[in-house]
Amino acid sequence: MPYSVEPMRLNDVAQVEVIERQSFSSPWSRRAYEYDLTQNALARYLVVREQARDGEPAKPEGVPVPRWSWGQRASEPVWRFPRALVGAIASWLGSRRRPSETGAAAGLSGSAPPILGFAGMWLAVGEAHVVTIAVRPESRGHGLGELLLVSLIDLACQLEVATLYLEVRVSNVSAKRLYEKYGFVGGRLRKRYYSDNGEDALEMIADGITTSQYQCRLQELNQALTEKLAGPAYHES
Numbered sequence: 001m002p003y004s005v006e007p008m009r010l011n012d013v014a015q016v017e018v019i020e021r022q023s024f025s026s027p028w029s030r031r032a033y034e035y036d037l038t039q040n041a042l043a044r045y046l047v048v049r050e051q052a053r054d055g056e057p058a059k060p061e062g063v064p065v066p067r068w069s070w071g072q073r074a075s076e077p078v079w080r081f082p083r084a085l086v087g088a089i090a091s092w093l094g095s096r097r098r099p100s101e102t103g104a105a106a107g108l109s110g111s112a113p114p115i116l117g118f119a120g121m122w123l124a125v126g127e128a129h130v131v132t133i134a135v136r137p138e139s140r141g142h143g144l145g146e147l148l149l150v151s152l153i154d155l156a157c158q159l160e161v162a163t164l165y166l167e168v169r170v171s172n173v174s175a176k177r178l179y180e181k182y183g184f185v186g187g188r189l190r191k192r193y194y195s196d197n198g199e200d201a202l203e204m205i206a207d208g209i210t211t212s213q214y215q216c217r218l219q220e221l222n223q224a225l226t227e228k229l230a231g232p233a234y235h236e237s
Helices: 010-023 030-039 083-093 099-105 144-158 173-181 212-229 232-236
Strands: 003-007 043-050 115-124 127-135 163-169 185-190 201-207
Touching: 003 144, 010 030, 010 043, 010 115, 010 127, 030 043, 043 144, 115 144, 127 144, 144 163, 144 173, 144 212, 163 173, 173 201
Parallel strands: 127 163
Antiparallel strands: 003 043, 043 115, 115 127, 163 201, 185 201
């Protein structure tokens, strides 16, 4: 498997900011990510890198999803949850520093390969909002957005979150197809949801992701994604 997925750390934010500005018309600031990583108890972010080929231990076979605990902290930009609303939710629920996590978040990446993309979600009781997925322009088209989505689903399941939801631009047909592939179902339409152009958003929900039926389907999709990520497209890039 040519890629690895791991928790985002403070040391990653500079690279994340570059991808953020390449991907969104209204980018979040570096300070926003630094705050989330150190003080927001509801936020979970991860990054994807090309796996180092020399001097690194072998990775397990299959889609490289991270193993998380509560105390730890797409081929194109897929979508973005409004930062202002996210902040309001955090204020209402009460953000707080997690001292046990601060050290891990600040860990140095050393000579780790560059970050190719990142994703994040915000937690609530029994559910989570996927708030962002983005991939470097030169790395798009190889399934990294899908890999990040799968990793978020895996993380949510480990945290015993049964429902994921998000909003997607109505014009983003490819993103909607990807979400449908992973069991997201279209719900209500949010009129003029995006501030940059007033475009409507479709709310999509994946429910029951911890059930055995969903997990069996997820395993099949993981296998297909593993083969895609290890295929000729990667070696030719």
